[in-house]
Amino acid sequence: MPRITKEDKARNRQNILEAASRMFRSQGIDAVGIAELMKEAGLTHGGFYNHFASKNELAVEVCGASYAASLAVLAQAIEDGPDRAGSPLERVVADYLSTAHRDAPDGGCPSASMATDAGRHSETVQSAYAEGVEGYLTSFTAEFLREAEEKNHELDPAEARHRAIRLLSEMVGALMLARAVCHVEPELSDEILQTGRSHALN
Template sequence: MSREQAAESRRAIIAAATQLFRERGVDAVGLSELMKHAGFTQGGFYNHFESKEALVAEVLASAIAEGNTKFVNIARAPVDESTTALRRYIDWYLSRAHRDDIDHGCPVARFAGDAPRLGSGAQSYFAGGLDDQITLLAGLLAESGSPAMIGERKTLRERAISLHCQMLGALVLSRSVAQVAPVHSNGILENVQQDILASIGGRSNQAPGPRK
């Protein structure tokens, strides 16, 4: 096998692992199933990775990097100048589209439940990704000129931590009931979005879901 072929096989394994881990969680995916999904036999796994733990670390590193790049692009998208980057970020993060796009959504939200059981390498990537998201949010808060920032005793980072926890928690809970209680799921997103926007002097653009 050439270096190019080996690199291609490695990328295919990482892509398959990323998809399966996002869909079902890290612990629920075995190496045999993973390699079959990637188009290889299980025996070939150790030609590319020392262990499943090593693979998980690479998956987290890749997912975190791609996710945070996506977040920056969303916040910096050239749209209506009357809409702040902070508002665009909040609207997207708490949207139904983001809730439903588990395969490409926030990696921190998706892997938060797995993180305590992961190896130290994967946990380090996860912690770094979370810190990057908080730093991004703190920057967006600083740029927004939010009225709620006037006289605020919290530092920007402390405020960003609180805001991010609200958003991430709402996303995770909304996803957890989306299949069996869609109205409740929509309501979680809408109510948290409205509360956050009220706290920063904005108004929600999200259409309310049907009431029952």
């Protein structure tokens, strides 16, 4: 039997992470068995423990990696600055509360897709989730302060932080509600998204 190279091992580990990221977000951590996960990754069941000590360890990495990708998108939107579609935060809200994001629970921001799981799982999973939430809040706060300075408006950093918490809470809550009813009440789901897009930054 040929030996597995370091490159093969790294590729297999990445395949597991990517499969777990999709499955944990769309189905929930507890609903995904290791055998099912490894099949999705194109690997054998027994190979899991060559890469991760437990499903909890994998969940922590998935949460961290998912947030890293999501926050990178946010950072790019802020760096790009205003355009015809609006300010960076206006574009972020529009993308977050879009039907495309709603209809792809296996991707996108883990704030909504992993919220319930984070609260039910270990402190290490909760810590990874909290770190991601803090990343959003820090970016939102900085952007609120930057916008205020650009307009020569006074904005206390504590108030900017409060606005950031409210914005993230409204975005995540609206997306979770829209996903929860989209199959049985699609018009209500669309209405929730539309209302969220219209009022999140008011």
